[in-house]
Amino acid sequence: MTEEPHYYELVFEVARHIPAGRVTTYGAIANYLCLGSARMVGWALHQCAAGPSDVPAHRVVNRLGELSGRHHFRPPGAMQERLEAEGVTVADDRVADFRERFWSPEELDNE
DNA sequence: ACGCTGACTGGGT
DNA sequence: CACCCAGCCAGCG
Numbered sequence: 001m002t003e004e005p006h007y008y009e010l011v012f013e014v015a016r017h018i019p020a021g022r023v024t025t026y027g028a029i030a031n032y033l034c035l036g037s038a039r040m041v042g043w044a045l046h047q048c049a050a051g052p053s054d055v056p057a058h059r060v061v062n063r064l065g066e067l068s069g070r071h072h073f074r075p076p077g078a079m080q081e082r083l084e085a086e087g088v089t090v091a092d093d094r095v096a097d098f099r100e101r102f103w104s105p106e107e108l109d110n111e
Numbered sequence: 112a113c114g115c116t117g118a119c120t121g122g123g124t
Numbered sequence: 125c126a127c128c129c130a131g132c133c134a135g136c137g
Contacts, residue, residue: 025119025120025121026120030120030132037119037120037131038118038133039118040133041116041118042119043135044119046117057118062119062120065121067117069118072118079118113137114136114137115136115137116132116134116135117133117135119131121130121131122128122130123128124125124126124128
């Protein structure tokens with residue numbers, strides 16, 4: 001079994017640590033895991049959406065706080081719906097007070 | 112093997 | 125914040 005965990009698993013693990021009501025960015029996760037490309041994070045979460053998972057992918061937005069991945073949820077709008085259910089205000093496909101809502105995976109090291 | 116695409120980002124204008 | 129450009133890397137035809 002020399003099956004090493006794909007970087008997808010690492011992304012999922014980090015996403016699972018995002019506190020409810022908070023959001024982070026693809027770049028923040030990519031930087032934390034030293035993936036070198038924020039696109040990898042997007043692809044990883046795409047795989048997550050392809051199957052059943054307990055990964056709160058809706059808490060991951062782009063650097064501007066935009067719900068760039070909303071179109072990949074079913075039904076479309078589920079991303080915004082879930083965020084609002086957690087107390088996150090979303091307007092015009094963007095997270096209100098994004099800067100305050102932002103959570104960095106580096107917070108884990110602060111523990 | 113090759114090239115394009117994509118849930119991205121940072122820098123410059 | 126908006127637009128354009130270049131760098132980035134895995135997946136797919």
